[in-house]
Amino acid sequence: MSLVIDSIAKRFASYAALDGVSFHVPQGAFVALLGPSGSGKTTLLRILGGLEFPDSGTVRFADLNWLGVPARDRRAGFVFQHYALFRHMTVAQNIAFGLRVRRWHKRPPRAEINRRVEELLGLVQLDGLGMRYPSQISGGQQQRVALARALAIEPRMLLLDEPFGALDAKVRKELRGWLRSLHERLGITSIFVTHDQEEAFALADLVAVMNKGRIEQYGTPQDVIRAPRTPFVAEFLERAPGAAPLA
Amino acid sequence: MRKPTEDGPIVRGVCVALTIGFVVLFLVMPLLTVFSQALDKGVEAALDALTNPDSLSAIWLTLIVAAIAVPLNLLFGVSAAWAIAKHDFRGKSLLVSLVDLPFSVSPVIAGLIYVLIFGMQGWLGPWLREHDVQIIFALPGLVLATIFVTFPFVARELIPLMTDQGRDEEEAAISLGASGLQTFFRVTLPNIKWGLLYGVLLCNARAMGEFGAVSVVSGHIRGQTNTMPLHVEVLYNDYQFVGAFAVASLLALLAIVTLVLKSLLEWRFADEIAAAHRH
Amino acid sequence: MAAIPSTAFRWREPGVLPGFGLSLGFTVFYLSAIVLIPLAALLIRPWELGWVGFWEAVTAPRVLASLKLSFGGAAIAALVNAVFGLIVAWALVRYRFPFKRLVDALVDLPFALPTAVAGIALSTLYAPNGWLGAPLAAWGLKVAYTPLGVVVALVFIGLPFVVRTLQPVISELGAEAEEAAATLGASRAQTLIRVVFPALAPALLTGTALAFARAVGEYGSVIFIAGNLPMVSEIAPLLIVIKLEQFDYAGAAAIGVVMLAASFLIILALNLVQSLLATRR
Numbered sequence: 001m002s003l004v005i006d007s008i009a010k011r012f013a014s015y016a017a018l019d020g021v022s023f024h025v026p027q028g029a030f031v032a033l034l035g036p037s038g039s040g041k042t043t044l045l046r047i048l049g050g051l052e053f054p055d056s057g058t059v060r061f062a063d064l065n066w067l068g069v070p071a072r073d074r075r076a077g078f079v080f081q082h083y084a085l086f087r088h089m090t091v092a093q094n095i096a097f098g099l100r101v102r103r104w105h106k107r108p109p110r111a112e113i114n115r116r117v118e119e120l121l122g123l124v125q126l127d128g129l130g131m132r133y134p135s136q137i138s139g140g141q142q143q144r145v146a147l148a149r150a151l152a153i154e155p156r157m158l159l160l161d162e163p164f165g166a167l168d169a170k171v172r173k174e175l176r177g178w179l180r181s182l183h184e185r186l187g188i189t190s191i192f193v194t195h196d197q198e199e200a201f202a203l204a205d206l207v208a209v210m211n212k213g214r215i216e217q218y219g220t221p222q223d224v225i226r227a228p229r230t231p232f233v234a235e236f237l238e239r240a241p242g243a244a245p246l247a
Numbered sequence: 248m249r250k251p252t253e254d255g256p257i258v259r260g261v262c263v264a265l266t267i268g269f270v271v272l273f274l275v276m277p278l279l280t281v282f283s284q285a286l287d288k289g290v291e292a293a294l295d296a297l298t299n300p301d302s303l304s305a306i307w308l309t310l311i312v313a314a315i316a317v318p319l320n321l322l323f324g325v326s327a328a329w330a331i332a333k334h335d336f337r338g339k340s341l342l343v344s345l346v347d348l349p350f351s352v353s354p355v356i357a358g359l360i361y362v363l364i365f366g367m368q369g370w371l372g373p374w375l376r377e378h379d380v381q382i383i384f385a386l387p388g389l390v391l392a393t394i395f396v397t398f399p400f401v402a403r404e405l406i407p408l409m410t411d412q413g414r415d416e417e418e419a420a421i422s423l424g425a426s427g428l429q430t431f432f433r434v435t436l437p438n439i440k441w442g443l444l445y446g447v448l449l450c451n452a453r454a455m456g457e458f459g460a461v462s463v464v465s466g467h468i469r470g471q472t473n474t475m476p477l478h479v480e481v482l483y484n485d486y487q488f489v490g491a492f493a494v495a496s497l498l499a500l501l502a503i504v505t506l507v508l509k510s511l512l513e514w515r516f517a518d519e520i521a522a523a524h525r526h
Numbered sequence: 527m528a529a530i531p532s533t534a535f536r537w538r539e540p541g542v543l544p545g546f547g548l549s550l551g552f553t554v555f556y557l558s559a560i561v562l563i564p565l566a567a568l569l570i571r572p573w574e575l576g577w578v579g580f581w582e583a584v585t586a587p588r589v590l591a592s593l594k595l596s597f598g599g600a601a602i603a604a605l606v607n608a609v610f611g612l613i614v615a616w617a618l619v620r621y622r623f624p625f626k627r628l629v630d631a632l633v634d635l636p637f638a639l640p641t642a643v644a645g646i647a648l649s650t651l652y653a654p655n656g657w658l659g660a661p662l663a664a665w666g667l668k669v670a671y672t673p674l675g676v677v678v679a680l681v682f683i684g685l686p687f688v689v690r691t692l693q694p695v696i697s698e699l700g701a702e703a704e705e706a707a708a709t710l711g712a713s714r715a716q717t718l719i720r721v722v723f724p725a726l727a728p729a730l731l732t733g734t735a736l737a738f739a740r741a742v743g744e745y746g747s748v749i750f751i752a753g754n755l756p757m758v759s760e761i762a763p764l765l766i767v768i769k770l771e772q773f774d775y776a777g778a779a780a781i782g783v784v785m786l787a788a789s790f791l792i793i794l795a796l797n798l799v800q801s802l803l804a805t806r807r
Contacts, residue, residue: 012539051418051542071421071542078422084415088437098423101433153423251708251717252701259621266617266629269610273682274635276657277647284650323556330550335539342553349561351789353743354641355763356782359770360564363571368775370567394560417543427544449637456640459745463767476642476746483646483750495643502638509638510631 001027001062003048003157003189008057010043010213017043018054019213025206028187030180032200035210036236041193042081042161044210048191049078049159061156077155077188081162083146085134091145092117092130098153120148123182140171147179151186158183160192164199176203197237201225209233281499284492296482296490297497304470305478305494311386312461312474313454316393320450324401325443329431332409333417343406349398357395358463361388384466389474392460397450404446405439408520412438441516445509452505456498568786571779583780588756589765593781595673596762597788600741603680608734611688612726618689619696633690636683641746648679649750671753676761679747684737691733695726728803735796742789 003025010018018040025031033041046052048059050071059066066074085094099113108116121127124144126137134142143163150158163179164172180203183190194200200207201221208218209232217229228234249255254262285293296302327346331339349357364370365382375382382388416438420430436443458476465472473481475494482491512520538546572580583589617623618630636644652659652669659670669675699722707717745763752759762785769778 049422051422053540071418072424072426074422075424076422078419080415080419082415084419086416086419086434086437097420097425097433101420101423101425101429149419149423251714252704254620254714262613262617263621263623265610266614267623267625269614269685270629270632272658273685274632277644277651277682278635278639280647280651280657281643284647319556323553326549326556327553329545330553333543334541334546334550336546336550337537342557345557345561348565351739351793352565353745353763353782353785355745355766356568356743356786359766359778359782360568362770363567363775363779364564366770366775368773391560395564398560414541414543421542421544430543431545452638456638456643458640458642458645459763462745463770476640479640479642479646480750488650491646495640495646498640498643502635502640502643505638506631506634509634510627 001156001189003066004060005044005048006058006060008044008047008054008059010040010047010052010054016213018047021057021210021213021215023208023215023218025189025191028189030183030203030205031191032204032207033191033193033210034195034197034200034207036195038212039210040213041210045078045159045161045191045193048157049076050074051078075153075156077150077153077158079143079146079150079158079160079163081165083134083142083166085142085145085149087134089133090130091126091132091134091137092121094134094145095120095130095149095152097149116152120152123151124148125178138171139167140175143167143175147182155188158188158190160190162194163192164194164196172199179203209236211236278499281492281495284488285496287492288489292489293493293496296487296493299490301470301473302478302490302494305473305475306497308386308389308473309455309475312389312393313451315390316397316454317447317451319394320397321401321443321447323398324405324446327402328405328409328439329435331406332412333414346402346406347399349395352395354396354457354459355463357460358392360395361391361464383464384468384472386472388464389461389472392464393454393457396457396460397453400450400453401443401446404442404449404520408439408442409435438519441512441519445512445520448505448508448512452502455501568779568782572776572783575776575780579776580780583777584784588760589762589781591757592760592762592765593784593788595676595759596742596785599673599676599680599761600684600738600744603677603684603741604734604738606677606681607684607688607737608730611685611733611737612692612730614685615689615692615696619693633686635686637686641683641744642750644682644747645679645750648682648747649675652678652751670751671755671759673752673759675751675753676748676759679751680741680744683744683747684741687736687740688730688733691729691736692726695729699725728800731796731800731803735793739789739793743785 005024006022008018008021009016021040021044033044035041043052047054048066050069054067086097089097095117096113099108099116102108117130118127121130124147126141126144126148129137129141134145137145143166147160147163164175167175176199192203201224204221206219207221207224209216209224211232217224217233224233225237228237327342330336331343362369362383365375365388366372367376367383369383382391416434417430420434421427425433455474456476457474458480461474462477462480465474465477467473467477467481469478469481475498479491479494479498482488482494572583575583584593614629614633618626618633649670650656652662652675654660654663654668654670656670662669667674669678703721703725704717707721708714712720743763745761745767748761749764752761752764754760754764762781766778766781769775769781
């Protein structure tokens with residue numbers, strides 16, 4: 001059930017967002033797409049989620065032509081940068097949404113849905129907050145609701161767009177450790193987008209450094225830090241504060 | 248000492264006095280005139296004027312016209328806003344400005360264009376007469392003219408609102424496995440419902456009160472093609488002032504109810520109404 | 527090097543949200559059927575008269591007089607609304623006074639009140655024996671059934687356009703610029719004239735233009751108070767109605783085309799002025 005991305009290219013009106021991107025994600029890996037803004041990392045994530053369509057290239061996932069699967073049938077748990085919680089639904093209704101909209105013969109009974117919601121609320125440590133509305137909880141809590149909502153559909157992969165981007169530094173650190181341990185527990189193939197190298201190196205098994213729609217280097221955090229393969233990667237690692245956190 | 252950004256008491260007093268004076272003179276007094284003239288010969292006379300068959304048929308016709316025109320424009324508004332706010336395509340800004348076009352056309356011209364097509368000497372006039380289809384001087388003409396003048400109300404409310412709300416929630420719904428219809432009814436519609444109501448409210452007020460456009464296509468056949476505003480004109484020109492103002496006060500009440508509901512929506516659901524941000 | 531695939535002209539960015547074809551299709555169909563095709567009929571119709579016939583139709587003295595009244599009256603009313611609309615909007619945003627909420631809500635009355643109702647109310651109010659008409663008549667000022675009556679009706683329907691366009695701009699103005707002016711030694715009057723007014727000018731212009739555009743085509747609120755004397759107090763939209771009643775479709779369409787063209791030119795000119803104002807800052 002590994003994910004094979006091959007020669008993905010995507011042009012927008014004025015520029016090439018992705019310019020022949022290929023890499024391979026082993027099953028259960030936690031991969032970071034790292035790069036400056038405009039490097040194409042979010043576009044790639046949205047293509048994997050079925051929210052954008054590439055001009056060329058293929059994606060195979062567990063022997064499926066992944067690009068041929070409509071977004072609603074992919075079960076790719078997508079966590080949006082600003083969470084995209086349904087503001088008129090409670091936390092519990094948000095989490096239950098993916099189960100309630102299933103075709104009737106696949107839809108679990110109400111009691112089962114409620115049980116799953118409670119279970120997920122426990123998993124993301126939000127017990128007792130099910131009746132709140134998104135506007136009534138903190139940013140870190142909203143982030144975990146978004147994650148629980150994505151997990152509710154038993155996703156085949158998890159796609160996280162700047163998962164900590166909108167949070168302050170302290171909450172960010174806390175959530176980071178929690179997300180890593182959650183990943184170890186669930187073992188779902190996960191890909192997240194970040195522009196923060198410290199975050200990428202602290203969390204991911206594999207890091208893909210992206211620039212201008214291309215992958216500059218793909219490897220374990222240790223490899224990337226020890227042996228930057230291109231001048232861009234070397235420069236990018238130096239530029240940001242907190243470089244080489246694993247040293 | 249007053250703050251440097253505050254106006255002096257004289258400026259302040261003059262401005263407030265002018266504001267209240269202007270509003271009383273131009274807005275309050277006409278409104279009071281309507282009700283006072285309607286009740287000039289007593290409540291009974293006013294009620295009699297409202298319940299005679301011609302008035303009743305005018306009220307009924309107004310309701311029918313609005314009941315057809317408003318839902319159609321609602322459907323259009325939602326459809327246009329969905330296409331414009333949730334998708335990217337070329338020519339979008341042209342489409343947006345075309346949607347607003349009917350607001351810059353005189354109501355009389357709005358009626359005129361349909362007469363030019365469907366009227367006795369219109370493009371399709373002879374054909375329609377041969378096949379015994381009546382559009383002008385009949386219900387379809389009234390509906391068409393009303394649709395034209397109320398065309399942009401729902402769309403111009405929804406387009407900015409739905410553009411502001413972005414596509415994240417809809418994309419999230421799809422990625423969670425919702426179908427297009429489920430996404431619309433469970434995610435989009437709840438988010439725009441107050442804005443939608445706001446647009447429908449204004450659309451309906453104009454639909455029921457429109458005069459110029461329907462006047463051109465109506466033919467003024469009493470008891471048949473007179474809507475309430477047209478009936479007001481007929482009665483007024485017949486010197487039946489109590490009757491004219493009685494029907495007019497019914498329309499004025501509709502306007503007041505509309506204003507109250509509108510203020511209520513703007514005050515209570517400011518975040519969910521695009522028009523409120525323009526205030 | 528992977529080649530960037532060449533993308534041909536693409537008029538739509540593909541997205542995941544469904545219903546694009548259906549919603550855009552219905553939108554364009556409805557817009558064309560209700561608005562665009564009928565308006566095209568208006569533009570085509572007058573030419574059956576030929577150039578000369580068209581010219582004669584729109585330059586007949588009675589037509590010219592009505593166009594002059596419609597555009598002139600609308601211009602005067604728009605100016606009145608610019609002045610009073612500015613005062614009303616300023617007072618509603620900046621001051622506190624009794625019944626403010628009510629006044630604020632009432633400003634929308636001309637949007638909500640059917641024009642025929644406004645028409646008979648204004649006409650009764652300003653008639654020689656009306657509440658306002660009688661005292662004015664005592665001063666020798668006749669309003670109803672004169673061009674002045676036309677202006678009064680047009681002021682009524684135009685007011686909300688100016689106020690509602692200005693209000694958000696005034697409330698977003700913020701105190702900073704005014705405070706800065708004050709610390710630099712400007713008097714309050716200088717601050718208002720040199721700092722506040724220029725900031726409001728584009729919105730004031732827009733609101734005035736909207737009021738003007740609405741007033742040019744206004745019919746219902748005007749015809750009752752105007753008296754409708756040919757050459758004196760007969761507005762252009764009424765003349766269209768009269769021509770239609772005489773089955774002079776081409777003549778009616780000719781006036782309609784001139785009205786449309788003139789209002790679009792004026793709005794275009796105002797937009798140009800406005801973009802000049804905007805780039806200057």
